Amino acid sequence: MKTIYSITFFAAMLCLASCKKDVLLDGNESIQRSNALEKELKAKLHSAPDGWIMFVRTLNPNVITAAPIIMKFDTVSSKVSMTSMYGKDAEPSLFSVSATTGMPQLTFSTGSTLSAMYEIGNTNVTDHFFKVLKVGADTIEVQPYRKGQASQSEGGEIIKMVRNTKPAWIADWQKETTKFMTRQDLFGYYLSTSMTYANGQPFTPLRMVFLNQPAGNITFFKENYPTMTNNKQVEAFSFAYYPLTGAAVQPLSFAGYNSIFYESTTGFSPATLFNTGPATIMSLFKTNYFLIRKLNPDYIDVFALDKDGKEVITGRIGFL
Amino acid sequence: MKMKVFKTKNIIAAAVTLLVWSSTGCKKFTEKPYDNRINLEFTEHYQQVLVDAYPQRQEMFTDILTDDYQYHAPTAQASMVSYFLPIYLYNDEYPENGFTNPDVAYREFYAKIYRANIVIGGVGSSTRGTQEFKDAVMGEALILRAYGHFMLVNLFGKHYNAATAATDLGVPIVTQVNEERLIAYKRATVKAVYEQIEKDATEGIALLKKGAAFATKNPYHFTTASASAFMSRLMLYKGDWAAAKKYSDDVIAEKGRVVRNLASDLTLLTSSGVQIFTARYMDPTTHPNILMVHYSTSLSYLAPTGFLRSGFYLSTPAATLIAPAGDLRSKLTATVGTVIDASVMITKYETQPNNPNGAFRASYFSMEEVLLNRAEAILRSTNGTVADALVDLEAIRKLRYAPYTALNPEAFTKETLLTNVLLERRKEFIGEGLRWFDVKRLGIQVAHSIGRNDAPTVVLLPNDPRTALQIPLKERQGNPDIQLNPR
């Protein structure tokens, strides 16, 4: 009888002691966590003296490259200055780090190179607010707040910003001091191209021409086209394709900071100039931009990077 | 001492009790109707039953399935849109709602067929009515039954295609009031349903003629004219061009080529405003071209398209079609939202543009449809002529275009004029629930997107299986073996 009692007692105590602990959700922690992330983000942004590099990808499926934007953040004055194919140390714009939607957000709060890309469209920059997902030693993961359309769900593509550790390609890119547009001796002639692709794909030389845009067009772009209104260093021309047979393609192209690039947008017409034309060039070269390594007497040395900063296209355009 | 069982006073008491029991109106009590319902006995009772046998135009939700309508989220009322967006995207599943959807339509048409069957089954043996009276009532009921089945087979079956109609799934044919246990109705073929419809309708029209003295003349009921208009539509859908022309001719013989004078209607717009205009637009007393009209006491089947916040407005192609200033129908629109929304809605019903709590009238059949049926039938038949078709087309065009110039018959072949007729048909009946059936029979491809300039979310191919709406969930639950439409 005794044993039964003791067993019963011990069993009862065991059950009682193993009660579930009710822990209420402690909202405190999430606020603290997000404040801590905000602080960490600000410190990280400031900690890189040479800034952070974001690689922006166009959504054209033929393109294998991504364009770099080097951003230097001054967290004291809340200013960010950007160096990209659009321009060098362009007029600083404002940014803000806040937690107004719970998660820390990096907002490019006034007009900038990045917001011009957002406005043009067709890139993975689909908003000017960015959710900060992770802050690491050398990378910051961000995500545009929206996908870009009212009927779509939240959250764009995850983009990685890497600390600028001064890789070799930056020095290469920034070496040339002459502006491309001054080389009018290359304009108006049939030029040939040769490209080497890191993935080994073959390239058939294409016949291209650098053409100047009529003055009227240039005035229009300067006043209305976001890439040029937001980036004063950009100049417009046409990186035209003249196939041996068939119609020429003369898209709107730009000469930026040691670069030539072209983008497709639906916000302007005619489509051949703004949309389908540039898209054709993108599918021919598999890139939407070239960084200019060197302006030689007869040709230009160009290259392009992928989203990890690796040089994937190296080539020459000119009298080869 | 023994008790005498059969005491005298006991016997008398028992006898009196028995007498009293037998003379109380026990039977009469149970014979009386317990909820004041009328025992259908007289012919006029059956005629009265038919007043409630006219189906709501529950097929009108199909407008959002067509290329005439597109979805515009910014001005859509969220609670309503959740009911209709799945239908717009050709989903077989959609939330329940009290306004309209394939399920409501299915129940509505069968409910009215039931009423028609009550009359068809009972009027023959009714009393206090002459044979002509009975014929009139019977005729009307038969046409109603035919109309209900016609709507059902066109909603839930593929369009009548002579090559496949004998095997295409139609709808259950219900010709009797069921007094047994639950019947598991089987779907008849499209061909069988059409045969039943034709049989009922031709018999109905014949009976209406025989009982002409007693047939209702008011435009809220089937008359020989509106019944013939119905048959002309049926024959057009069936592809029997000669019959379509014949029935159209019958209507014209009775009513003349009376077309709505849109210009004079539009004067109301400037003098009294759009609300008065829409209230009068479907008024049959002032519009002899309206052959039969339905009076609805609530928004019901106009919910997807009937007011400013419905979320479904004229598609850009449809709006562009009626936009030219020379077409009087361009005045039948109201702007929705701001100029950025760039949307317009049609204003033909009293709930439009923004009176969704009102009653309204919607026409079932109009002379314009009869004329366009006739023109199309003529152009599709081998012995039809362009000149003959133009008579009908011009009758309409004359009152729709200002300034009006007649079409030159020399400039048209039957094929090119047919394109014209179909275009006129589309423009005339925007927002009237007829376009879907044309989309089905003409094999028109429809692309639906949920944002302006977005890629289409869903594309309806010509003769897509989804042109036969799926049997509603409630029917499947009550009738689990019913054959479903292939997907």
Place this chain on the structure above:
Amino acid sequence: MKKIYLLSLAFLLITSACITGCKKEDKIVVDGPIDYTAVKKGPWNGLDSLTDTLFRNYGVRVFYEFNPRIIDPTTFYVPAQYDKAKLYTKYVVEKLWLEPLKKHFPRFLNDQKPIEFLILGTYVHFNSISSGTAAGAGLNAQYYRLGMGGADRIFFTKAGLRSHMNTLYHEHAHQLDQKFGRGYLYDRVSQGTYYQLNFQSKTLAQANADGFFTAYGGYAPEEDFATTVESMIGLTRAEVQTIIAKNPKLATKYEMVYKFYLDKGIDLHEMHDILDQVVNTLPL
């Protein structure tokens, strides 16, 4: 025997004390509601000081930087460039809008000013940033806030800013329309004759002849109202009189709008002259 029971009882008491201590009655700390209209944290720049001055002097808070809570996420836009936003705040908001109103029509400013003013770089798009021309010059679905788009595109010249003021008064007229209603009598004047989407093919002369101040005014009654205000701010009194002579409907609507504003404390014709004068004093 009893000892075991006593021990178990003691153990039970202790465990029950622990059990009751399991559930921690912690209050959830709820952070205060986020007030995004609060003064900007962190270091201020020149524009921040200016907006603060405007807030203190006029009660209108100007926004040129945004977070997703300020404008709803179904609206797509790009913020203005800093220097454009600064010029806009200085010249349009302060010099041309708030200052003249406070000086000449303080009652109107006090009663009808929106307490928030948003400066956007691009126009306001609603489906996606690439919706092309389907974009709004202003954002005014709320009574208390007025937003103007296209600040990056404005010509900061005397003529450019003067003509932008017409747009500003146009957008503000929409706000007053939503707040007070333009009145059903206003809509009756031209009922049945609005162009709707056909307005794009009408010329100014045609519109005037049909009873609208501009072709865009012929789109629908709400634009009719706002373009009447726009015309009265943009044209001289004499020019307006010439136009309303072309159609009696114009005269009727003009009287209604003029009175609507007069009742609220502003004479639109006077404002036109004041704006002309003020814009000439700007160092542009």
